[in-house]
Amino acid sequence: AIKFTINNKKYESKTAKTILEACRENDIYVPTLCYHPMLEPVGKCRLCLVETNFGGKMVPACVTDLRDGIEITTNSPKVVNSVKSNLGLILATHNQECTSCEANGRCELQDLVYRYGVEDKFPKIFQKSHNMVDSSSPSLIRDMDKCVLCNRCVQACSLLQGMDILSMTGRGVHAIPKTAFDSPIKETECINCGACSFYCPVGAIAEHSAVRRTLDVLENKNGKIVIFQTAPATRVAISEEFGMEPGDISTGKMVAAIRKLGADKVFDTNFTADLTIMEEGSELLHRVANGGTLPMFTSCCPGWINMVEKLYPEFIPNLSSCRSPQGMLSSIVKNYWAEKMGVKPEDVIVVSVMPCTAKKDEARRDELKTESGIPETDIVLTTRELGRLIKLKKISFLSLDDSEYNNPLGESTGAAVIFGNTGGVMEAALRTAYEIALKKPMPTLNFTPVRGFEGIKEATIPFGEIDLKVAVVHQASNIRNYLKKLKNGEVEHHFVEFMICKGGCIGGGGEPKSLTSDYLERRMKGIYNIDEKQKSRKSHENEAVKQIYEQFFEKPLSHKSHKLLHTHYKD
Ligand code: HC0
């Protein structure tokens, strides 16, 4: 074992680790700004400098390994003074427009400055030097005068996502993460996944906020009906905005809070997740039986759709023509439900709450507008923005009584909620396709080969005449590897699920920011817990889905379904 002391107290560790990890494990506070447990430590911000008995110089705890006999000091005046002056230097290049900042209240820099009582005493260096607010993307806003040079966005984009849209350029006070040729983000190959915004410790890259527009819509309805829909992954993460743990389930409180905000109806994106299974499952069986393009690719993740359109257009024919559940729900509300309710589609406003920044950009697509040219989804809020709205309206989230979704567009099965996890769409599709095609239930509903965090998961299911080969791929970098293999003929599948973010939607770029290393595992567990407790766990058993086929769509892939539930892609 490695023996060491921290602040004169003795500790032991059986495994190799950094000084920072040892401190965190033993509940000893060490300030950090560039460090995130899901990324590689880079030792850039200098806030985690500690004293040791080895040599006189202070060392960055995040990149220094524990050694036998090391004596670590984290709380001496020397350490505290160093934190204060480093923070002061960071503040000197920061624009501090906290009052209007998307990160206000959840900003790591703000917390540090408050904690250390750092006055703004350094002269401002190069304030407004970059003078660049890039709001070209419907999903994200970058304000480089708020950048603290932590490198986290660059790592998220290149290391995690394999996209390399952002890279650190320049040195010293001129250093800044930039796009190639400094182009506005919209003109790059950015897929709007939002990983950069999730890892940004401040408000330098954030979701393109729709909080004010939503407030306006809710407070000045002018006779309009405001409908909300909520994605599968929101219900196991919104709780973190209110101090609860990752994976805590707060479906009922979330619905209640949305009602308190003033929504007239709260529908569930899960309803159309079940409907997606009916349409996409039928599409798969049809392609297999009729020699259609295989493998068929899922089409619900908008970051993934952006990636195919921008980087791999040769695979467009492989994409399922199904709209995403968000797209399907909004389409049903404006093109079917409104008429049934006797209101004009123009008088209905659909606000969707998503774990995802790319959903904002999906909602703007021309293909997803009504015949009269209005967007079917009017506003997309990230889970974080919903948290902000609830706090702004002083709704006491934790003390709310559970509320239920409105029906029929609020009814769902366990197969729908697992869409939020990587492998969930595949598992849900198999539960239904197997039973419908083979007329017997799957041996087990928990189809574990497609669960978990492995980047590329594969399974073969005996499916009557054929062995159905499926794969599940999540996280953009793994997707790029998979597509390379597919092009080289190294893999062969009938059906592949793709999710751009690690873990699937629970790891979406719009989910509450977490500084833990296990939030994905815990949110994933929360989702599977909801599934286990549902009275039905198969999409084709959703009574409201059956009803909408009887009353309107007739059957999957019907003429009406094609019109309202399917789409096409841009080359
Ligand atoms: Fe997802 Fe979805 S599962 S993409 O990850 O399919 O964002 O949660 O809402 O649309 O349902 C995100 C999550 C959704 C959609 C659904 C799908």
Ligand code: SF4
């Ligand atoms: Fe990179 Fe995703 Fe951020 Fe775009 S949204 S810059 S692809 S991390």
